[in-house]
Amino acid sequence: MLPGLGYFLLFHYGALAGNVIAFKDYVPFDGIWGSPWVGLGNFQRMFQDAEFWDAVLNTLWIAVLQIVFYFPVPLALALLLHTLTWTTVRRFVQSVAYLPHFISWVIVVALFQQVLGDTGLVNGYLGDAALSTVDIIGNPDAFRPLTVAQVIWKDAGWGTIIFLAALSQVDEQQYEAAAIDGAGPWRRFWHVTLPAIRPVIVLLLIMRLGDILSVGFEQMLLQRDAVGPEAAEIIDTFVYYQGMVGGDYGFAAAAGLFKGVIGALLVYAANKVAHRLGEQGVYK
């Protein structure tokens, strides 16, 4: 127990305490304790910073797109897999679909560049067919749909696991009874399948809403250079560029702390809502 506990105390609570620099004008030479206090100065600057609000807005935009366009995909895929009675095919498709979850974002981004980039696969075909090529990678207008497509490619298969588990717990006899009562496949889907997995859907949706300030830091950071900050800057990359690149540690820590506090409150609230609705939530 001790090594693990030590880890949490040092690297989580130790680092958490480091957030005091959000209230300081951190000078590396003076260290954390030697730097002068500035009270809420960093936060004041942050709230007046247009770039910060752009990052917040981008974060929310991408999160909303993900909820609308990504969220239903694993569910649809799980429902499709669930209707397969041929188990060999089902297992094979599942294995293939889970796989991209284990590929790093670096590779995913590189793959997308190869397929959709200027000289990539799709444009190669379009060029051969003497059609006009499409500019997708590095195009700020296309960036948001692109990131959603990437998330779908990477994690939609993995996301089916929890839905499939919920589906597997539906009582076979209910289907049988419904079928004997004359319910066709659609009616069975509507009256048996959907009610059975509704709790899981509601729960995941609430949790996603609670986590709305976190949208793929690595994914955005990898592509920010190619697309430019106006489309790709999210709160996490804002913190990174202000602090690690710009050296403005206190200011960046303030932005990070802002996100941490709001994020924790949202997750907490989301969990409360889940409990209200009679669901288990992620914790009690």
Added chain:
Amino acid sequence: MSAQTRPAWMEKPRPLTQAAKAVALVAVVLLVCVPFLVILSTSLASPKEVVDNGGWVLWPTEPTLKAYRDILDGGIVTHALGVSAGVTVVGTLFSLFCTVTLAYALSRPGVFGGRPVLILVLFTFLFPPGMIPSFLLVKELGLLDSYGSLIFPVLINVFNLVVLRGFFQSIPDELYEAARLDGAGDWRVLWSVVLPLSKAALAVVGLFYAVAYWNSWFYASLYLESDHWPLQQVLRTYVVAGSGLTDTATSEGAVNAPQTVQMAVLVIATVPILLIYPFLQKYFTKGVLTGAIKS
């Protein structure tokens, strides 16, 4: 071909439904597999063929391993491969040890301080410390530019901890009591009773850790000088960001078409995952769900 078992009450699906499903499934499989195939083919093609084809090849006419020979001949990529492999192996072992011992302690009722520690741990999940303070901590600890900076700050993943704890709790109490009566101490119980029964969970958690270490690049870009970079960060710099790879990646310099070499690096960064994946895949559903459902 009779792996197909349809319950007696279920009517035979209409051909149109069947066809629609088949199309959807084939599309899913192709969307995942084709990009990998293109990368693999391009890495095996001759540079000339790649240029003739406009940057990519679907099926190489004269496959050659030249790109692989070049990057594995003692350049940056060779070194990065060693770093990644080392960090993955050492990190996974450290992480498993710390996660297992903590999860075991937290899974037993009546351990002194168990409840507060559990809350302490779960709180970090709700409130991560943030990038800047973490960086300053690593710096103050003198871990900058050491491989330890890739391992210690991410030693335990709370999700993995919860999965293991759930698994340990699902082991019947009678087994613990029997071992106790035979005079086994905590270490003995853990080693001879709990761990052999938790192979599925250990396999999944081990895979998650190994994949995380293998795939990590961001910490390396924060904490390490470029001559200590692991493979993913090299890949990011030279393939995603598009800096020239040819001068430094291969020991003999700019003799290769960059595209085939870049694709070869991509393949090398992916292959270890493809190799361990089939062995562990069968444990996924079981391992993930024990933790996810009863946290």
